[in-house]
Amino acid sequence: MARGTRGTAGAQTTADAERQTSKEVGALRGLRPFLAPYKGQVAAAGLALVLTASLSLALPMAVRRVVDNFDTKSDALLNMYFGAAVLIAGLLALGTGLRYALVTRLGERVVADIRKAVFDRVIGLSPGFFEKVMTGEVLSRITTDTTLILSVIGSSISVALRNVLIFFGGMVLMLLTSAKLTGLVLLIVPLVIVPILVLGRRLRTLSRENQDWIAESSGNANEALSSVQTVQAFTHERASRLQFGEVTEQSYRSARQRITVRAVMTVLVMFLVFVGVVGVLWIGARDVRGGTMSSGELIQFVIYSVMVAGAVAALSEIWGELQRAAGATERLNELLNAEDNVKDPAVPVALQRPVRGEISFEGVKFSYASRPDTPALDEIDLTIRPGETVALVGPSGAGKTTIIQMIQRFYDPDAGRVCLDGQDLTTLARTDFRGELSLVPQDPVIFAATARENIRFGRETASDAEVEAAARAAAAHEFIEALPNGYDSPLGERGVLLSGGQKQRIAIARAILRDAPVLLLDEATSALDAESERAVQAAVDALSEGRTTIVVAHRLATVKKADRIIVMEHGRIAAQGTHDELVAGGGLYARLAKLQFTDGTT
Numbered sequence: 001m002a003r004g005t006r007g008t009a010g011a012q013t014t015a016d017a018e019r020q021t022s023k024e025v026g027a028l029r030g031l032r033p034f035l036a037p038y039k040g041q042v043a044a045a046g047l048a049l050v051l052t053a054s055l056s057l058a059l060p061m062a063v064r065r066v067v068d069n070f071d072t073k074s075d076a077l078l079n080m081y082f083g084a085a086v087l088i089a090g091l092l093a094l095g096t097g098l099r100y101a102l103v104t105r106l107g108e109r110v111v112a113d114i115r116k117a118v119f120d121r122v123i124g125l126s127p128g129f130f131e132k133v134m135t136g137e138v139l140s141r142i143t144t145d146t147t148l149i150l151s152v153i154g155s156s157i158s159v160a161l162r163n164v165l166i167f168f169g170g171m172v173l174m175l176l177t178s179a180k181l182t183g184l185v186l187l188i189v190p191l192v193i194v195p196i197l198v199l200g201r202r203l204r205t206l207s208r209e210n211q212d213w214i215a216e217s218s219g220n221a222n223e224a225l226s227s228v229q230t231v232q233a234f235t236h237e238r239a240s241r242l243q244f245g246e247v248t249e250q251s252y253r254s255a256r257q258r259i260t261v262r263a264v265m266t267v268l269v270m271f272l273v274f275v276g277v278v279g280v281l282w283i284g285a286r287d288v289r290g291g292t293m294s295s296g297e298l299i300q301f302v303i304y305s306v307m308v309a310g311a312v313a314a315l316s317e318i319w320g321e322l323q324r325a326a327g328a329t330e331r332l333n334e335l336l337n338a339e340d341n342v343k344d345p346a347v348p349v350a351l352q353r354p355v356r357g358e359i360s361f362e363g364v365k366f367s368y369a370s371r372p373d374t375p376a377l378d379e380i381d382l383t384i385r386p387g388e389t390v391a392l393v394g395p396s397g398a399g400k401t402t403i404i405q406m407i408q409r410f411y412d413p414d415a416g417r418v419c420l421d422g423q424d425l426t427t428l429a430r431t432d433f434r435g436e437l438s439l440v441p442q443d444p445v446i447f448a449a450t451a452r453e454n455i456r457f458g459r460e461t462a463s464d465a466e467v468e469a470a471a472r473a474a475a476a477h478e479f480i481e482a483l484p485n486g487y488d489s490p491l492g493e494r495g496v497l498l499s500g501g502q503k504q505r506i507a508i509a510r511a512i513l514r515d516a517p518v519l520l521l522d523e524a525t526s527a528l529d530a531e532s533e534r535a536v537q538a539a540v541d542a543l544s545e546g547r548t549t550i551v552v553a554h555r556l557a558t559v560k561k562a563d564r565i566i567v568m569e570h571g572r573i574a575a576q577g578t579h580d581e582l583v584a585g586g587g588l589y590a591r592l593a594k595l596q597f598t599d600g601t602t
């Protein structure tokens with residue numbers, strides 16, 4: 001996705017680039033809803049900002065009085081002017097500190113809110129979304145992009161506003177001090193604006209490019225690290241290093257380009273501004289000698305023009321940052337507003353309880369978005385009675401896992417419907433019916449938490465005793481007790497400390513604890529040793545007792561025990577019946593039974 005964006009950015013015409021500019025700057029408006037709850041703080045920060053800007057603008061006037069009254073006979077007057085200068089400086093310092101505290105805190109608050117909002121949204125998106133965006137990229141958006149926004153809300157916006165106030169206030173006061181000199185200054189302004197506009201546009205494109213590369217490099221690293229064993233097993237480290245190195249270098253190169261453009265812009269702007277100020281000073285000095293202006297006035301004017309020039313320089317610097325943050329806001333908003341194909345209905349129908357556990361597929365057709373022409377499920381009509389155990393068998397890619405996913409409504413059918421107790425899943429709230437399903441995935445997920453927490457994932461409210469009872473039923477109690485800290489032993493990231501069979505038993509314990517009327521089981525393909533196999537099998541038997549069980553079966557023992565076997569091929573139901581019926585019928589099942597199933601009972 002990042003690559004696609006970059007490709008179009010490179011090929012942009014000027015008109016396109018301009019459209020993007022207005023869109024990008026406008027994108028900062030996307031922050032408004034996040035600032036809205038903190039109106040009071042925004043107002044207070046704004047007030048502190050106006051106060052400090054006004055005081056900064058008042059300071060040169062005090063300086064003029066001081067300068068013009070150096071030769072005054074009245075000590076008291078001089079003292080008063082000095083006193084006023086100190087007072088203004090003191091208030092200025094106080095206001096600046098206050099503004100800093102208010103604004104930075106606001107920035108942190110808002111960014112924390114944005115991070116939470118993005119995570120809240122993303123964690124609920126259906127798997128279809130993650131087929132399009134790498135998780136590392138999402139992480140980069142939550143970290144890097146929000147950091148950019150933090151710098152903008154926490155400082156850039158307030159610095160920008162301060163400088164805008166100083167710019168306009170300074171201009172007015174310059175005009176009041178000397179209209180003639182101000183006129184001269186205004187002649188110089190266009191000279192400064194031109195490079196800002198021209199180089200600013202280039203800067204914007206480069207910034208977006210840079211951010212895309214950073215996101216891609218995070219995605220890249222995340223992918224390699226999360227599959228580090230496979231990478232090492234295939235001695236792919238060198239290639240991974242090269243690949244990551246190349247992406248990182250690209251990101252550096254685009255950052256370097258951006259920095260060069262920004263540096264050139266800074267040089268040009270600063271140089272033009274200071275040449276202008278010196279020029280004005282030169283003319284002003286002649287006016288002072290000619291007596292049409294006092295020294296104090298000239299100094300006041302010069303201070304104002306330096307302030308105005310400083311404001312322009314600061315704005316040109318900050319402009320880039322604002323644009324980068326606008327890009328970041330845009331990307332985060334993309335995530336926040338990401339269209340999810342699977343949505344809860346606006347007004348969900350209430351799930352009829354108690355759930356009996358009847359699952360039905362009615363004329364279901366489905367293709368994955370990335371392969372629209374190959375149906376993963378083709379005209380599936382299937383009713384699984386409450387309490388029935390159904391084994392799904394068939395060659396790899398036949399659509400067995402897809403059936404399990406459709407029951408959880410990770411995807412919606414292209415045609416037909418999937419129902420629980422006759423209620424179409426698309427009319428229900430997903431959290432409602434998913435609460436009635438219990439899943440043991442093929443590759444059980446173990447979180448970096450203790451054994452107890454890992455099992456309790458099945459039902460957050462379960463007591464310790466219930467957790468242990470579930471572990472016993474899943475034949476997991478013994479090995480958990482043997483761990484250094486028993487149930488409180490951390491299981492390591494993704495369960496690296498456990499064997500395959502142990503992970504499965506944890507997953508089964510989790511499902512037992514969930515105690516849902518429908519059990520979805522994706523059997524592990526890898527053969528377990530005979531003892532684990534027996535333990536897992538016994539656990540599964542205990543679990544499926546009295547529940548509707550749909551199992552993607554790889555073991556003959558499972559298949560034999562099923563009430564009904566569904567044979568799938570190319571997304572269709574090729575045959576169904578009991579083991580004996582199907583063997584007698586010959587065909588695909590008889591062949592599969594001979595070739596594929598590992599007989600766990602032997």
Ligand SMILES: Nc1ncnc2c1ncn2[C@@H]1O[C@H](COP(=O)(O)OP(=O)(O)OP(=O)(O)O)[C@@H](O)[C@H]1O
Nearest residue numbers: 131368370371376395396397398399400401402403
């Ligand atoms: N996320 C996806 N995007 C695109 N195609 C997919 C996706 N997941 C599965 N498929 C394709 O859909 C078809 C059915 O896949 P499914 O995973 O349901 O098969 P399966 O019968 O469970 O196979 P296995 O026994 O190998 O797990 C296959 O052709 C597969 O390549």
